[in-house]
Amino acid sequence: MTALSILQLLRCPPAEIQGRILFGGQNLLDLDREGIRRIRGRSISMIFQEPMTSLNPMLTIGEQIREAVRAHTGVARGESWRRAVEMLRRVQIPGPDSRARQYPHKFSGGMRQRAMIAMALCGDPQLILADEPTTALDVTIQAQIMNLMRRLKEEFQTAMVLITHDLGVIAEMASRVVVMYAGQVVEEAPVQELFKDSRHPYTQGLLGSIPVIGRKARTGRRLQEIPGMVPSPLAMPSGCRFHPRCPKVGGRCDQQAPPMIHLGEHRRVSCWRETQNTAGKASGLEKERS
Amino acid sequence: MALLEVKNLKKYFPVKKGVFSRGVGFVRAVDGVSFTLQRGETLGLVGESGCGKTTVGRAILRLIEPSSGQLTFNGQDLLALDREKLRQARAALQIIFQDPFSSLNPRMNVGEIIAEPIRNHLKISRTEIGRRVAYLMERVGLHPEHKRRYPHEFSGGQRQRIGIARALALNPSVIICDEPVSALDVSIQAQVINLLAQLQEELNLSYLFIAHDLSVVEHISDRVAVMYLGRIVELASDQALYQNPRHPYSQALLSAVPVPDPEIRRRQVLLEGDVPSPLKPPAGCSFHTRCPVQNEICSREAPALRDIGDGHWVACHR
Ligand SMILES: Nc1ncnc2c1ncn2[C@@H]1O[C@H](COP(=O)(O)OP(=O)(O)OP(=O)(O)O)[C@@H](O)[C@H]1O
Ligand SMILES: [Mg+2]
Numbered sequence: 001m002t003a004l005s006i007l008q009l010l011r012c013p014p015a016e017i018q019g020r021i022l023f024g025g026q027n028l029l030d031l032d033r034e035g036i037r038r039i040r041g042r043s044i045s046m047i048f049q050e051p052m053t054s055l056n057p058m059l060t061i062g063e064q065i066r067e068a069v070r071a072h073t074g075v076a077r078g079e080s081w082r083r084a085v086e087m088l089r090r091v092q093i094p095g096p097d098s099r100a101r102q103y104p105h106k107f108s109g110g111m112r113q114r115a116m117i118a119m120a121l122c123g124d125p126q127l128i129l130a131d132e133p134t135t136a137l138d139v140t141i142q143a144q145i146m147n148l149m150r151r152l153k154e155e156f157q158t159a160m161v162l163i164t165h166d167l168g169v170i171a172e173m174a175s176r177v178v179v180m181y182a183g184q185v186v187e188e189a190p191v192q193e194l195f196k197d198s199r200h201p202y203t204q205g206l207l208g209s210i211p212v213i214g215r216k217a218r219t220g221r222r223l224q225e226i227p228g229m230v231p232s233p234l235a236m237p238s239g240c241r242f243h244p245r246c247p248k249v250g251g252r253c254d255q256q257a258p259p260m261i262h263l264g265e266h267r268r269v270s271c272w273r274e275t276q277n278t279a280g281k282a283s284g285l286e287k288e289r290s
Numbered sequence: 291m292a293l294l295e296v297k298n299l300k301k302y303f304p305v306k307k308g309v310f311s312r313g314v315g316f317v318r319a320v321d322g323v324s325f326t327l328q329r330g331e332t333l334g335l336v337g338e339s340g341c342g343k344t345t346v347g348r349a350i351l352r353l354i355e356p357s358s359g360q361l362t363f364n365g366q367d368l369l370a371l372d373r374e375k376l377r378q379a380r381a382a383l384q385i386i387f388q389d390p391f392s393s394l395n396p397r398m399n400v401g402e403i404i405a406e407p408i409r410n411h412l413k414i415s416r417t418e419i420g421r422r423v424a425y426l427m428e429r430v431g432l433h434p435e436h437k438r439r440y441p442h443e444f445s446g447g448q449r450q451r452i453g454i455a456r457a458l459a460l461n462p463s464v465i466i467c468d469e470p471v472s473a474l475d476v477s478i479q480a481q482v483i484n485l486l487a488q489l490q491e492e493l494n495l496s497y498l499f500i501a502h503d504l505s506v507v508e509h510i511s512d513r514v515a516v517m518y519l520g521r522i523v524e525l526a527s528d529q530a531l532y533q534n535p536r537h538p539y540s541q542a543l544l545s546a547v548p549v550p551d552p553e554i555r556r557r558q559v560l561l562e563g564d565v566p567s568p569l570k571p572p573a574g575c576s577f578h579t580r581c582p583v584q585n586e587i588c589s590r591e592a593p594a595l596r597d598i599g600d601g602h603w604v605a606c607h608r
Binding site: 094108109110111138139140141142143144146147165166167168169170171172191192195202205206207209210211212213214215216217221222223224225226227229230245 | 338339445447448475476477478479480481483484487502504505506508509510528529532533542543545546547548549550551552553554558560561563564565
């Protein structure tokens with residue numbers, strides 16, 4: 001959802017978007033349709049979970065990539081086809097010349113995702129928003145795509161926002177992590193710190209609840225549970241949205257939303273327990289929400 | 291004696307070859323699968339999409355008719371049973387599905403959903419059925435007072451609990467769990483995994499646990515079978531398989547699992563290409579087209595699944 005609103009794919013009505021989205025110092029919410037169109041695909045592009053829904057079944061893969069190339073660079077038709085095939089080669093699709101002439105349904109899931117990545121890269125974007133890019137894929141294909149994304153990220157010098165529920169994928173791909181719960185940021189940390197020293201009870205609960213290969217021998221078969229269920233967006237709990245499921249719930253958690261506490265560069269957490277810890281140490285308690 | 295024995299199970303689905311041709315081809319969804327399941331044991335079944343896991347599960351329950359093979363349950367030949375005997379055997383073999391949203395009848399309330407198999411199989415009074423439903427709901431962590439609610443009023447995790455209660459209704463000894471947590475929010479998966487583990491201990495259930503998430507399977511299973519293109523390529527205790535996989539496909543599969551620890555850099559065995567179509571599986575060993583260590587015999591002869599010691603089975607020529 002957050003990613004969709006960055007590129008205004010949820011243009012209102014009915015979605016209502018508030019706040020600011022700064023990209024290179026410019027607020028994207030101030031841009032009109034035309035301004036956004038220029039950003040989308042060129043400066044920022046997106047990769048989705050299910051590539052089939054974002055590919056046109058009536059056009060060959062090559063034609064679709066060529067369209068993207070032309071939209072971004074305005075090169076001639078012949079040249080744009082050559083570049084489309086070149087992009088397919090760079091995302092390691094074997095036989096790119098003949099593959100470019102095929103329709104999406106002839107592609108496997110992994111190949112479609114490669115084609116999507118090729119399309120996302122052909123405007124040479126500064127930022128890629130990848131929304132669960134490997135969730136629909138088998139693990140061996142997921143590993144191929146993750147390697148590819150890592151390599152291309154270096155090669156093209158792009159920044160990436162990777163949206164996923166898979167903590168394994170996070171550990172392997174991310175340098176920084178923002179944890180969201182029920183529509184809000186609850187914690188942010190550099191990836192190593194998040195896995196070693198998470199501060200929010202939700203993050204801690206998640207890390208404890210996933211099965212990890214080889215751990216059973218030490219911890220037994222019982223997994224740590226996060227009790228309760230995910231709240232409905234129509235009935236968000238009062239106060240801290242996590243409080244009905246929180247093992248460390250206390251005092252005002254059910255009444256007042258906790259402030260965002262900044263603990264250092266790229267390190268913040270939104271939890272009342274942290275305000276007690278930090279108040280004692282007289283470190284800066286910054287309020288982000290007013 | 292094993293509670294359930296599956297021997298050389300095959301399921302070929304007939305498919306038309308082309309729009310104009312009369313020719314019929316076969317999808318070899320399951321192509322000679324054998325394993326046993328002991329009482330109280332969990333056997334994990336893993337492999338990539340389309341390798342035939344669901345088909346194995348459904349063929350055992352005869353929700354789809356196997357093309358050939360032998361199924362022995364409690365000493366009975368499942369494929370030779372008459373209708374009445376099969377009905378009884380079915381009570382003892384149950385299934386829970388991946389998608390708790392589509393596997394429950396939306397027009398029935400929860401009480402009716404759980405009572406249905408009881409009503410169909412046992413001649414007991416309404417009050418007794420009611421009592422049994424309440425007991426089952428409590429057992430899986432649902433409030434019996436909610437029995438008049440409809441599936442859409444429950445969350446994903448609770449719906450999976452309803453499916454589990456229904457599967458338990460006739461005191462089964464085997465439950466086939468087909469991706470039971472794959473559709474659930476990560477924060478809910480542990481609840482359902484713990485429930486399944488607890489019920490197994492208390493009721494001495496046997497699980498055939500089908501999933502593509504290798505960490506979940508390792509966690510819940512005593513033994514694990516790895517499938518590729520309709521066949522089992524390796525079967526071993528969870529420890530032996532995950533610590534010391536012997537088949538090149540298992541090695542690649544396990545090395546591809548992302549580890550939720552940023553300090554661990556795993557060594558990956560990357561596989562080239564995609565899984566071939568089960569309409570035209572490669573000759574010989576069906577993995578040889580992607581195998582990093584294949585040699586000449588592999589494209590000619592299919593390797594048999596053989597025991598290399600301590601119940602560790604591998605189908606590989608090396
Ligand atoms: N009714 C059917 N008719 C024709 N082919 C079928 C039918 N059911 C399954 N298949 C094919 O049989 C093969 C095995 O399918 P199956 O659903 O058992 O795989 P799976 O391992 O459960 O996959 P997944 O992980 O995606 O659930 C696939 O190639 C599938 O397309
Ligand atoms: Mg399946």
